[in-house]
Amino acid sequence: MTDAALAAELAAGAGRILLALRAGRRLEGKALGAEADRQANAFLCEALRRERPLDALLSEEEKDSAARLSAGRCWIVDPLDGTREYGEGRDDWAVHVGLAVNGAASDGAVALPALGLVLRSDSPASMSMPHRRPQMLVSRSRPAPEAEAVARIIGGELVGMGSAGAKAMAVVRGEAEIYLHTGGQYEWDNCAPVAVAQAAGLHVSRADGSPMRYNNPDPYLPDLLICRQEWARPVLAAFASL
Structure with a gap:
């Protein structure tokens, strides 16, 4: 297997x-x-x-x-x-x-x-057509201020959702364009979602554009960006301007 x-x-x-x-x-x-x-x-x-x-x-x-x-x-x-x-x-x-x-x-x-x-990761999902306004997924209970600010800059619409995996897979499935998380996660929160998102052809990185790295001494990972390729540059630029 x-x-x-x-x-x-x-x-x-x-x-x-x-x-x-x-x-x-x-x-x-x-x-x-x-x-x-x-x-x-x-x-x-x-x-x-x-x-x-x-x-x-x-x-x-x-x-x-x-x-x-x-x-x-x-x-x-x-x-x-x-x-x-x-x-x-x-x-x-x-x-x-x-x-x-x-x-x-x-x-x-x-x-x-x-x-x-x-x-x-071995069976990439097919994404649907993008929305007129980019849908940005955030925590349904406590959206990060950085995500709210980025959404204002790029004209995005915030959509609250539960777990990290559910949000990442909503982008993979074409239900949203962007998942930007800046509230802190751990490696187990996003390793599998990142593998699946990468295989689907999405942009995956830290919020500053650097690559995601795993099996570190400290498994804490402060931030994550998973998005359609066309939104990577605008989101990264907006985040850098904060």
Whole structure:
């Protein structure tokens, strides 16, 4: 099985676990989110250690190990991206399974279980026609001031959405033109989405235009830009002017 196929199979499997748990209605609120993270993480980590025993692993829900830093291949996973949305019964949450090879997002899959979708790096999505005004995706609860300012400069329209994976995949699917995030993320928040977005032909970079790099000693990543190619230069210029 190829790395991309494995990522897709595991993201879909974790998604089924999460849907079944939510449908069971035994838990709610924080308890539901905690159990969802636990079950999905256990499934993903066990499978990756079985299927790719020589690769390193970085998960939001696992204790980190410095041993991964010497590995050329590191799987980076988020068992449940958008715990709040998941617990509220919304659709905009995701499962991320990504692979970084020598620091670059190489392969990956993002499952949107509530929508019945798995987007993968070996099967690029076809994008729809752009909107008249560029749609810029932001947090539905606390849009970053920088994103609001960039939207004003380029004439964009802000659209609130839940998880990072859901926002990134909305651009991949052609539902929006731009996802600019400046509020801080971690590698597991965007490794898989970046792999999928790159494969779809989108622009992917840090907010200053520098490349995304993974399997760092500190997995914190302050910012991210995923957008249609025609909007990369205007967005980067607008951000640089702030």
